[in-house]
Amino acid sequence: MSARENILARIRRQQGRSGPTTAEEMALVRANIREHGVGPKPLAAQAEDSLELFKRECQRLLTTFAEVDEATVPHEVARYCAEANIAKSLAGWREYSHLHWPAAGIDYAARAANKDDTVGFTGCFCAIAETGTLLLLSSPDQPKLNALLPETHICVVPKARIVPTMEDAFALVRTEVGEPPRSMFFVSGPSRTADIEQTIVIGAHGPYRVHVILI
Amino acid sequence: MQVQSMHFKRNASAKLNDAVLQRNMQKAKGKFVDGRAKAVSEVENWEAIRTHAAALRDQCLANLDAYLLEFEANATRHGAVVHWAETAAEACDIIVKIAKENGVAKATKSKSMVSEEVNLNERLEAAGIQPIETDLGEYILQLAGEPPSHIVAPAVHKSKEQVADLFVAAHGKPRLTDIPAMTREARDALRDHFLTADMGISGANFIIAETGTTLTVTNEGNADMVTTVPRIHCVITGVEKVIPTLEDFATLIRLLPRSAVGQTIANYLTLTTGTKMPGDQDGPEQMHIVLVDAGRTKFVGTDMQDMLRCIRCGACMNHCPVYQNVGGHAYGWVYPGPMGSILTPTYVGIENAGDLPNAATFCGECQVVCPVKIPLPDLMRKLRERQHDMRLRPWSERIPMAMWAFAAKRAGLYAFLSKWGARVGSWLGGRDRLIHSLPGIDGWTQGRDMPAPEGRTFRELYVQRRDKQ
Ligand code: SF4
Numbered sequence: 001m002s003a004r005e006n007i008l009a010r011i012r013r014q015q016g017r018s019g020p021t022t023a024e025e026m027a028l029v030r031a032n033i034r035e036h037g038v039g040p041k042p043l044a045a046q047a048e049d050s051l052e053l054f055k056r057e058c059q060r061l062l063t064t065f066a067e068v069d070e071a072t073v074p075h076e077v078a079r080y081c082a083e084a085n086i087a088k089s090l091a092g093w094r095e096y097s098h099l100h101w102p103a104a105g106i107d108y109a110a111r112a113a114n115k116d117d118t119v120g121f122t123g124c125f126c127a128i129a130e131t132g133t134l135l136l137l138s139s140p141d142q143p144k145l146n147a148l149l150p151e152t153h154i155c156v157v158p159k160a161r162i163v164p165t166m167e168d169a170f171a172l173v174r175t176e177v178g179e180p181p182r183s184m185f186f187v188s189g190p191s192r193t194a195d196i197e198q199t200i201v202i203g204a205h206g207p208y209r210v211h212v213i214l215i
Numbered sequence: 216m217q218v219q220s221m222h223f224k225r226n227a228s229a230k231l232n233d234a235v236l237q238r239n240m241q242k243a244k245g246k247f248v249d250g251r252a253k254a255v256s257e258v259e260n261w262e263a264i265r266t267h268a269a270a271l272r273d274q275c276l277a278n279l280d281a282y283l284l285e286f287e288a289n290a291t292r293h294g295a296v297v298h299w300a301e302t303a304a305e306a307c308d309i310i311v312k313i314a315k316e317n318g319v320a321k322a323t324k325s326k327s328m329v330s331e332e333v334n335l336n337e338r339l340e341a342a343g344i345q346p347i348e349t350d351l352g353e354y355i356l357q358l359a360g361e362p363p364s365h366i367v368a369p370a371v372h373k374s375k376e377q378v379a380d381l382f383v384a385a386h387g388k389p390r391l392t393d394i395p396a397m398t399r400e401a402r403d404a405l406r407d408h409f410l411t412a413d414m415g416i417s418g419a420n421f422i423i424a425e426t427g428t429t430l431t432v433t434n435e436g437n438a439d440m441v442t443t444v445p446r447i448h449c450v451i452t453g454v455e456k457v458i459p460t461l462e463d464f465a466t467l468i469r470l471l472p473r474s475a476v477g478q479t480i481a482n483y484l485t486l487t488t489g490t491k492m493p494g495d496q497d498g499p500e501q502m503h504i505v506l507v508d509a510g511r512t513k514f515v516g517t518d519m520q521d522m523l524r525c526i527r528c529g530a531c532m533n534h535c536p537v538y539q540n541v542g543g544h545a546y547g548w549v550y551p552g553p554m555g556s557i558l559t560p561t562y563v564g565i566e567n568a569g570d571l572p573n574a575a576t577f578c579g580e581c582q583v584v585c586p587v588k589i590p591l592p593d594l595m596r597k598l599r600e601r602q603h604d605m606r607l608r609p610w611s612e613r614i615p616m617a618m619w620a621f622a623a624k625r626a627g628l629y630a631f632l633s634k635w636g637a638r639v640g641s642w643l644g645g646r647d648r649l650i651h652s653l654p655g656i657d658g659w660t661q662g663r664d665m666p667a668p669e670g671r672t673f674r675e676l677y678v679q680r681r682d683k684q
Contacts, residue, residue, distance in 0.1 A: 004299035007454060007508045011280045014516030021280045029281040032274070033425045033459050039267035039466035042258045060479070112496040115410055131480040140494030148439055166465040173461075179293075180426050180461075182491060182498050183443070186484035191436040193398060194476070195352035195368060197239070197375050198246045201398045204351060205405065206436025206483065 038167050045130035050162045051214075057132030058212060061189025062202060065212040067159075074104035076213055077154060081106075081119065084209065086152055092121030094141040096156065112143035113150050120146035120207070121154050126161040126169050127212075131188055134212070135169050138183035147187055153207040155187075158215050216331050216362045219547030220559050220568035226545040227574070236372055240542050243371045247533035250477020251584065257479075258469070268470055269588040271463050272524035275424075279515060282424045282457045283506065289427030293489025295502040303333035306507045310335060310416070310449055311342045313503055317447055319344055319413040325431060325438035326350040327418030328366050328527065329451050329507055331549045332562075335416070346416070347408045349437040351401055358385045364543030366550065367475045367529040372542050405437075415441035415499070419452035420527070421467065422504070423486075425460045429504060430486040432471060434478075439485045448487070448499040454506050455514075455523040461486075467526060470586035474528040510562030519594050522557050524587040531581035531591055537574050546571060553581040553591040560598055569607055572598035633672045641670035 001009070008021065045053070058065050068076045073096070081088045088106045091113040101108035113120045122142070124134045134155050138144055147153045163169050166186075173180060191206030202208060219226065230236055255261050275282050287297045300306035306329075314322065322339060324330065324346055336346045336357070348357040352370040356363055358381040363369030370378070375392055382397060383390045386404055391397050417438050419429040429450045431438035442448050458464060464486075472478040491498030514523050532538040532552025543551035547568070550558045556571040565572075572595040581591040602608050603616075622629050643650045644667020652660045659665070671679075 002299070003301040003305060003508075006301055007299055007506075007512060008280045008283070010508075010512045011515050014512065015277070015279075016516065021284055025278065025281045026284065029278055029285055029424070029459075033285070036460055036462050037271075038462050039271070040260050040263040042264075042469065043260055044257075057479070061482075115406060133480060138492070138495060138498060140492075140496060143496040144439070144443055145497050148436055148443070166468070167462050170461040170465065180428060180486065180488045182293075182487065182489055182495065184428075184486040184488075185439065186480075186486075188480045188482050188484075191434065191482055193351045193435045194246075195350070195355065195370055196373075196378050196394050196397060198243050198368065198371065199375075199394045201395045203395075203402070204398060204435035204437070205349065205402055205409070205440060 041165050041167070042130065045165050048129070050129035050164050051159055053164075054127060054129040054132055054162050057129065058189070059132075061132050061210075063132060063189045063210045063212055065214055067214045070215045071099070073156060073213055073215065074099050074101045074106055077121070078104040078106055080154065080211055084152065087118055089117075090119045090121040090154070091117040091146055091150065093123055093143070093146065095123055096121065113146040113148075115149060117150045119152045119154060120148070120150035122146050123156045124161070126163050126172055127157045128164075128166055128169050128186075129162055130165045133166075133186050133188045136183075136185040136187065137173070137177065137181045138185070139181060144183055144185050147185065148206050151203070151207055152209045152211070153187070153190075154211045154213065156213050156215060216334060216549050218559070218563045218567055220563065220571055221547070223545060223547060223568075223570035223574060226547060227541040230541045230545045235374060235377070236542055237540075239372055239374050240539060243368070244533070244539045247476065247529075251474055251530060251533070252477075254473040254477040254479060258473070264466060264469055265586055265588055268466050268586060269524060271458065271466065272526075272587055273521075275458055276455070276515070276520060276523050279454070279457070282459065283454060285424040286422055286427055286457050289425065290429075290489070290504055291427070293427050295427065295489050295504050298503060298505045300505055300507045300509070303507075303509045306333045306451060306505050306509065307335055307338035309505050310451065310503075311338055311344070313447065313449060314339065314344050314414055315342060317413065317501070319447065321345045321347065321408065321412045322414040322416050322449075323347045323349050323408055323412040323441045323445065324353070324416045325418065325433065325441045326353050326369065327416065327451055328363070328549055329418055329453055330416065331363060333451070333507065333509065335451065347405070347412065349405050349409065349441060350433070351398065351435060354401060354405065355381060358382075362544070362549065364551065365529060365532065366527055372544065409437075409440040409444055412441075412445045414447040414449060415443075415445040416449045416451065417441050419450050419456055420471070421458050421464055422452060422456050423459075423461060423464060424457055426488055428461075428486050428488045430464065430484060432468070432481045432484055434482045436483050439483050442485055442487050442499075443497050446499055447501045447503070450502070450504045451507060452504070453511050454508050455511050455525075471526055471528050474530040474584065474586040513561050519557070519561070519597060521589050522554075522561075522594055524589055525554055525558075526587055528586055530584040530586065534580040534584050536576055536578060536580075546574070553595070554589075557591065557594045557598065565598065565602055565605065566607060569602060572602065630672075630674055634675060637668040637672050638670055640668040643667060
C-alpha cells in the first residue's frame with residue numbers, strides 16, 4: 001500500500017471508521033464547505049466607517065496614504081518621490097499606463113519589476129479596512145513582484161473597493177473572479193523583521209515603504 | 216534535527232548557567248508577553264473567536280481523511296501535484312527526487328518547522344543541492360549551524376553581537392552592530408539567491424480544502440519570493456494543517472499574529488493555488504505539495520487529538536516560565552515549550568523524551584493563552600500517567616510516589632505521618648522559618664529554600680476549631 005493509503009487508513013481506523021472514505025462522508029464535507037460559515041468578527045471592524053478604519057489601520061502599519069482624483073495620481077506620485085528623495089521611474093501595472101505620467105515628470109514602464117527597480121506601482125483587487133490590508137490577485141498584467149522587489153511600493157486603492165473584513169474580500173473574489181487565481185497576496189504595510197533581538201526593523205526582504213493613493 | 220530530548224535535564228542546567236543566553240532570553244520575554252496582551256485586549260470578543268476557531272479545527276480533525284481528499288482533489292485540479300509521506304525520510308526522498316529530476320542546483324527556503332523536523336537541509340546538501348534559508352532568523356542559524364530555538368523567532372537566543380560575528384565570517388564585510396544595518400546586509404546577501412534559485416521550498420501555515428490552496432504568513436516578504444520567483448515551488452507541511460474554507464482562514468488569521476507577536480496582522484499573507492497561469496509574468500511552472508505524517512496521526516482518534524488543533528503561534532512557549540529560563544534548545548528537538556513537550560514525546564517516542572512532560576510548573580498559563588484552547592497541562596498530565604504506567608520514570612521518583620499513594624489512601628496513617636512531618640519540618644525551619652536543605656532530596660533545595668510548616672496540620676486545626684464551637 002502507498003503512503004497515501006496508509007495515512008488515510010490509519011486516520012479512519014483510529015477514529016473507529018472502517019473501509020475507505022465513503023461518498024456520503026465526502027458529500028457531507030463538501031456541503032459544509034459550501035456553507036462558507038463566517039466566524040465572529042472583531043466588533044470594531046463591524047461598527048466603523050470602512051474608509052476611516054482603513055486609514056487608521058494603515059497608520060498603525062506605517063503605510064502612508066494620500067487622497068486624490070484618478071487624474072492627479074501621477075502628480076501625487078511625483079510629490080511622494082520628491083519628498084522621499086527617490087528616482088521618478090516606476091515599474092507599474094499596465095492598467096495605469098494610460099495616466100499622464102510624462103506630464104508629471106515620471107518615467108512609467110508597464111512591466112514586471114526586476115531587481116534594479118526602485119519603485120513598484122500597482123493597483124489592487126480590493127482593500128480590507130479591519131487591518132489596513134491590500135489584496136493583490138495575480139494575472140498576466142498584474143505581476144506580484146512590483147509589490148515585492150522594489151524598495152518602494154505605491155498602490156492605488158479606489159475608495160469604493162475598501163471592504164470591512166477579509167471575509168468580505170473573499171466573497172468579492174468569488175462573485176467577481178470565481179475560482180481563486182494562482183496567488184492571492186495580502187499586503188499589510190512595509191516588510192519587517194524582528195529576528196535580531198526582537199528589535200523591529202522596517203524593510204526586510206520586501207519594500208521599505210508602502211504608499212497608498214486613495215482615489 | 217537529531218533528537219536530543221533525552222538530555223533535557225543536563226541541557227537545561229547548562230542553559231541556566233549560560234550568562235549570554237540568560238540575558239538574551241530576558242530581553243525577549245517581555246516583548247512577546249506584553250505585545251500579545253495588548254493586541255488581545257483590543258478585541259472585545261476574543262473569546263468568541265477562539266471558541267469558533269477551536270470548533271472549526273475540531274470539525275476538520277473529526278473528518279481529517281475526507282478534508283485531505285477534498286484538498287488533494289482541488290489542488291490537483293489547479294495543476295499542483297500532491298505527494299504523501301508517512302515518515303521524515305520519505306518526505307525528504309520526495310523533494311530530493313523532484314529536485315534531481317529537474318536539475319535543481321539551488322533551493323531558497325522560507326521558514327518551515329516541518330523541514331527542520333525531517334532534516335531536509337542535510338538531505339538536500341547530501342544530494343548536491345544548496346539550500347538557502349531566507350527568513351532572517353533561519354538564515355542566521357544556517358550560518359551558525361544551529362537548530363531553531365523558537366518556532367516563530369528561531370534565533371531568539373542570539374544577541375546582535377553573536378549575529379555580527381556570523382555576518383563578518385559569512386559576508387566578509389566590516390562588522391556592523393546596528394540592527395537595521397545588519398538587516399540590510401542580510402537583505403543584500405540574499406537578493407541574488409531569491410532571483411537565481413531553481414526551486415522554492417516553503418512550509419504552509421494552513422492548507423485550504425475548498426480551493427486546494429496552501430498559504431504562508433510572514434513579515435519579511437521572503438516566503439512571497441520563494442513561492443513566486445523559482446520555476447518550481449515545493450510545499451512541505453503536516454497532514455493536520457488542513458482547514459475547510461477561506462472564511463476559516465479569516466478567523467484563524469485574527470488569532471495567529473496577535474498570539475504570536477502581538478500584531479493585528481502579519482505583513483504578508485500569500486495564498487497560492489496551483490501553478491502559473493497562461494500569460495502570467497511570475498509564478499512557478501510546477502507546484503508540489505508534500506503532506507507529511509511523521510507521527511501526527513498517532514494523535515488522531517486518541518484522548519490527545521486536541522493537540523492537532525495547534526496553529527504554531529508560539530504563545531505557549533512565550534508564556535512558559537520553564538521556556539523563559541532555559542530557552543528552546545534545552546528541549547532537544549524542533550518544538551520547544553509546552554507544545555513541544557507534547558509533540559516531541561509523541562512523534563519521537565516517549566522513551567526518548569521522558570523529561571519533557573515533566574518540564575512544567577503546571578501554572579496553566581499556556582492553556583490560558585493558546586488561541587485554539589488546547590488543554591496543554593491536561594495533555595502533559597496524560598503523558599506523565601502514560602510514562603508511569605510504562606514504568607519509564609526512575610525508581611527515585613516511583614518509590615516515593617508509591618509510598619505517598621499508600622499513605623494517602625489510609626486516613627489514619629496519613630494523619631499520623633503528616634502530623635509528625637509538620638512538626639519535624641517546623642523544627643527544621645529554625646529561626647528564619649526556612650528549610651535550607653532536605654536530606655535525600657537535596658536537589659530540590661539546591662537553588663531555593665522551602666518555607667517551613669507552622670507545626671500543625673490543617674486536619675488538626677480543623678478538629679480543634681470544630682470542638683471549640
Ligand atoms: S499549542 Fe496553542 S499556544 Fe502553543 S503553539 Fe500551538 S496554538 Fe500556539
